[in-house]
Amino acid sequence: MGLFGTDGVRGRANAGNMTAEMALRLGAAAGRYFRREGAGQAAHRVVIGKDTRLSGYMLENALTAGLTSTGMNVLLLGPVPTPAVGLLARSMRADLGVMISASHNPADDNGIKFFGPDGFKLSDEAEAEIERMVTDGVRLADAPNIGRAKRIDDGRGRYVEYAKTTIPPGMSLEGLKVVIDCANGAAYRAAPDVLSELGATVFAVGVSPNGRNINDDCGSTHTDTCAQAVVAHGADVGISLDGDADRVMILDAEGRVADGDQLMALFAHRWAAEGRLKGATLVATVMSNLGLERYLASADITLLRTKVGDRHVVEAMRAGGFNLGGEQSGHIVMTDHATTGDGLIAGLQFLAEMVRTGKPAADLMHSFTPVPQRLENVRYADGITPLDAPAVRRAITQAETQLNGTGRLLIRASGTEPLIRVMAECEDDGLLNRVVDDVADAVRGAA
Template sequence: MAKDIPPKLFGTDGVRGTANTAPMTAEMALRIGAAAGRYFRRGGSAAHRVVIGKDTRLSGYMFENALTAGLTSTGMNVLLLGPVPTPAVGLLTPSMRADLGIMISASHNPHQDNGIKFFGPDGFKLSDDAEVEIEALVAEGVEPAQAENIGRAKRIDDGRFRYIERVKSSFPQGMTLEGVKVVIDCANGAAYRAAPEVLWELGAEVIPMGVTPNGKNINANCGSTKPQAAAEQVVAHGADVGICLDGDADRVILIDETGAVADGDQIMALFAERWAAEGRLAGGALVATVMSNLGLERFLAERGVGLERTGVGDRYVVERMRSGGFNLGGEQSGHIVMTDYATTGDGLMAALQFLAEMVRSNASASTLARRFETVPQLLRNVRYGAGDAPLEAAEVKSAIAAAETALSGSGRLLIRKSGTEPLIRVMAECENQAQLEQVVGQVVEAIETASL
C-alpha cells in the first residue's frame, strides 16, 4: 500500500476528516473517485453514471471537482446535483439509473470537516465488503480509461425539486398543514431551501432558521446538535413545533410547543407505537442502536413491540432492517429510517410523519413527543491523540471492569471509539444519578490519564 494512503480509509459513514488534511485532500478525493469508478465499471464497457450531491461546506467545491475528475478519468459519467440532503442522493441514485451515488458531507461536524459517503445502485449505503475493495483499488492507483472513453459531467438543475416531490409524497394524501406554525432550523446546511419549501407547500406557517449558508456556518450554534436557539424561537413565536435538521438533513430533533427537546428515541417510540397499532410495523419490532435509552426498550416491551439493537451508525441499523425485514429503525441522535419511504435516514420525512400525527390526532407536540420516561443517561467524549490506544491501558481496563461491576443489575455501560472523530465515547445508564456520574467520571479520568 502506498505510504501516503492510510490502511483504513472508511469509518462508520464513509471517509471523513478535516479538509485539506489527510485523508480529506483533493488528491485523495481524486484517487477515491477513480477507485470507485473502476469498481463500478467492472464487468462491461457500457456507459456508467454516478450521482453526486453535497452540503454547503466551502470545501465541497474542491471535493466535487476532484471526485468528478477521478470518476470521469475512469469512464464514469457524472451527474452533479449541487447542494441537496443526503437522503436525496439515496433516492435519486436508483431513480436516475446510476451505478453509484456520492454525498459530500461531514453531516453534523463543523465546517472544517468534510466527508465522502457512498450509495449503491439500489440507493442504500455500500456494504463493508464493497468499501474494502474500493480501499484496495485506491492503493493500486488511478487506472485511466482510453481517451475516447473518458466520462462526461453534467449539472442536474432540478435535483432539489425531484427530492421535494418525493418527500411530499410521504405525507398523507388529502392532509394539509394549514393552521400549523413550524420553526424549521436547517443548520445552514443542505436542506436550507428544500425543507422550508416542503413545509410551505403543504400549508404550514413557516419560520425558517439556519437558511443563510456561507460555507463556514454549517451546524454553527444551530441544527440538531444545538437546538437551543430553535427552542427559543418556538416559544417566542408561539409555534406548535420546532424541527432541527443537521448539516446534511439525514437526522432530526424535534421541539415541542413549550421549548422541550425530543430526541430520536422519543420520535421512534411514537412511530413504533402507532405503526404497531395500525398493523404496519414490519417484523413487530423497532431497530435501534446500543445507544438508545433503556426507557425506550421498556416502553416498547410494555406494548408488545420488540427492540433490535445494533452497533452505532445508521448504516448498521439499515443493514439489520434489510436482513430482518423491518421497516422502522434509527438512532437516538435523530436518524430515523423508514424504508417504506426512503433508503436512509431522512430528517425531513421523519418530521412530516410527526406533523401528520399531530394533525390526525389533534394532539400537541408535547403530548406526542413525550412517550416514555428516560432512564438517566450520561455520555462523555474523550479526545485522544493520533496513534494512541488508551483503551488498551491496564488502568483503563481496570476502571471499566469496576464500573461494570458497580452497574451490574441496575444499569449498563457502553465504551466505544467514534467512527468519525478521534474520540472515545463513554456512556452509562442507571436510575441513581450520583452513581451514574461517579462511574462515568472514573472511566473518563482513567482514559484521559492514559492519553497524556
C-alpha cells in the same frame, strides 16, 4: 489505511484523508468498482450531492476528476440532503451516488459517503474493496471512454416533490406554525419549500449558509437556536435538522426537545397499532435508552440493537425485513420512504401525527420516561489508542462491577472523530455520575 469509518470517509478538510488528492483516488476507485462492464458508455452514471461547506467545491471537483477518469458520467446535484442522493441514485438509474458532507461535524471537517445503485449505503465488504483499490491503483479508461460531467438543475426539486408524498394523500399542514432549523446546511432550501407547499406557516432559521457556518450554534446538535425561534414566533412545533439533513430533533411549543428514541417510540407504537410495523420490531443501536426498550416490550414490540451508525441499522433492517429503525441521535430510517436516515421526512411524519390526532407536540413527543443516561466524549490525539491502556481497562471493569446488573455501560471509539464515547445508564444518579467520571478520567489520563 483505515479510510472508512462508521459513515464513509471523514476528517478535517485539506488534511489527512480529506484532501483533493485522496478524493480523486477515491473517485477513481469507486468508479472502477461500480463500472458495469459491457454496458454502453452513456449508461455509466454517478450522482454527486453536497452540503454547504466551503471545502465541498474542492472535493466535488476532485471526485468528478477521479470518476470521469474511469469512464463514469457525473451528474452534479449541488446542495441537497443526504437522503436525496440515495433517492436520486436509484430513480436516475445511476451506478453510484456520492454525498460530500461531514453531517453534524464543524465546518472545517468534511466527508464522502457512497450509495450503491439501490440507493443504500455500501456494505463493509464494498468499502474494503474500494479501499484496497485506492491503495493498489486502478485501471483508467481509454481516452475515447473518459466520462462527462454536467449540472442537474432539478435534483432538489425532485426530492421536494417526493418528500411531500410521504404524508397521507390530501393531508394539509394548514394551521400549523412550524420552525425549521436547517443548520445552514444541505436542506436550507428544500425543507422550507416542502413545509410551505404542504400548507404550514413556516419560520426558517439556519438558512443563510456562507460555507463556514454549517452547524454553528444551530441545527440538531445545538437546539437552543430552534427553541428560541419556536418561543419567539409562538410556533406549534420545531424541526431541527443537522448539516446534511439525515438527523432530526423535534421541539414542542415551549422549546423542549424530543430525541430520536422518543420519535421512534411514537412511530413504532403507531405503526404497530395499524399493523404496518413489519416483524413487530424496531431496529436501534446500543446507544438507545433502556427506557425505550422497556416501553416497546410493554407493547409487545421487539427492540433489535445494532452497532452505532445508521448504516448498521439499515443493514439489520434489510436482513430481517423490518421497516423502522434509527438512532437516539436523530437518524430515523423508514425504508417504506427512504434508504437512509431522513430528518425532513421523519419531521413530516411527526407533523402528520399532530394533524391526525389533533394533539399538540408536547403530548406526542414523550412516550416513555428515559432511564438516566450520561454520555461523556473524551478527545484523544492521533496515534493514541486509549482503550488499550491497562488503567482504562481496569476502570471499565470496576465500573461494570459497581453497576452489577443495575444499568448499562458502553465504551466505544467514535467512527467519525478522534473521540472515546463513555456512556452509562443507571437509575441511581450518583452511581451513574461516579462510573462515567471514573472511566472518562482514566481515558483522559491515557489520551
